[in-house]
Amino acid sequence: MEVRRTVPVKLDVTDSDAALLHDTIDQFRDAANYVVRHARDDDGYVITSKRRLHDRTYEDVREATDLHANLVQAARSRAAEALKSVVAKWKRGKKASLPRFTSPFLEYDQRSATFNDDHASLSTVGGRITAEYVLPGENHDTPHSQYLLSEDYETTGATLHYREPAGEFYLHVRTKADVDAPEPPENGTVLGVDLGVKNIAVTSTGVFWSGDELNHWHREYEKRRASMQQKGTRSAHEAMKRVGETETGRFEQLFHRVANGIVREAVEGGCSHIAFEDLTGIRDRMPGAKRLHEWAFRRLYEYVAYRAKERGVAVKQVDPQYTSQRCSRTGCGFTHPDNRPSQDSFCCQKCGYKVHADYNAAKNVGFKILRSLHKSSDGDAPVGVRINTGTLNTSGFTTAPDSVRVGVHGESPAL
Ligand SMILES: [Zn+2]
DSSP: OEEEEEEEEEEEOOHHHHHHHHHHHHHHHHHHHHHHHTOBOTTSOBOOOHHHHHHHHHHHHHHHOOOOHHHHHHHHHHHHHHHHHHHHHHHTTOOOOOOOOOSSEEEEETTTEEEOSSEEEEEEBTEEEEEEEEOOOSOTTSHIIIIISOSSOEEEEEEEEEETTTTEEEEEEEEEEEOOOOOOOTTOEEEEEEEOSSEEEEETTOOEEESHHHHHHHHHHHHHHHHHHHHOOHHHHHHHHHHHHHHHHHHHHHHHHHHHHHHHHHHHTTEEEEEEEOOTTHHHHSTTOOHHHHHHHHHHHHHHHHHHHTTTOEEEEEOOTTTTTBOOSTTOOOBOGGGOSSSSEEEOTTTOOEEEHHHHHHHHHHHHHHHHHHHTOSSOOOOEEEETTEEEETTSOEEOOSSTTTTOOOOOOOO
């Protein structure tokens, strides 16, 4: 199975090299737009074949620009792809105008650039320049260490982007690897995940990821935004935009960390499925959730889905109704609003089961998907929900796991 990953890397370049990159981006954009302008044949039909577009434009673009031959070809390919999607729209009876390239980017391949562990050598209209990577510190969970610096992943090319207003160049480096697709475990089990404001994620195995970091940063940034907004100057406006970008970057790193942890928990527990509650309308049904949280849950879900796939684990969303009110204790299942005396605690009014509310919900999320998979089963449905004392099956029996979790007692984390 081929796995492809794109890793964004900030570049450190001198002012004169930055000027060269700007010129190169401008000429690349001109080249792509030139190809589009010359894409109509004598009968007025739009040509989308790369070969034919090449024959019509290559010599002219080489003549008119200082671009490396491979950048000329990359501009033509980019134009051809954009033309193809416009023609496809026309064929579906939709209106669309011919593409026009305006955003600051360009495409490098292995002939117009060389990619190293900590820097890239990039072709520009003024010859090759060296651009150092600005890499995060030693951390095994960053995409840089996982893909960019990995022996298993091969770099195939990159897109150079100029980000305004920060005025920074980023390389989105494309990598690929051939990995053995792991077989999903036989008699697989489900890992349930509950999302929340106080705890950003809790698994049915009882692992908690606190939302403190997210909520703290959010408050800090809001404060800084408010004070900068009061100043109201142009530079304050620019500073606000920068704060927004720093915030996004920090959060993305947090989501990567949590997502990796969830996937690790699923793999170590031999799970074939990870179950989340349906994200549609999550902000409305979750007390205290802000727009930030809704965005966070979506990103987190995307990261988990992305990472789980390469481990052979399926990720699904499930209707969240009653997952917070239902008793998840084996053989009980009593569902009532009074089971939830406070935000954090669950206490079953029928059997007296006392447990952290988020952990109870995570088990129910897993249990729900287990039942829905059994209904549509072709015989391969997972048999249980992975909890921290074993497996909970559809008949409500808990069986001891054959894993390290044997002997772990008291499935309730501290209330
Ligand atoms: Zn109960």
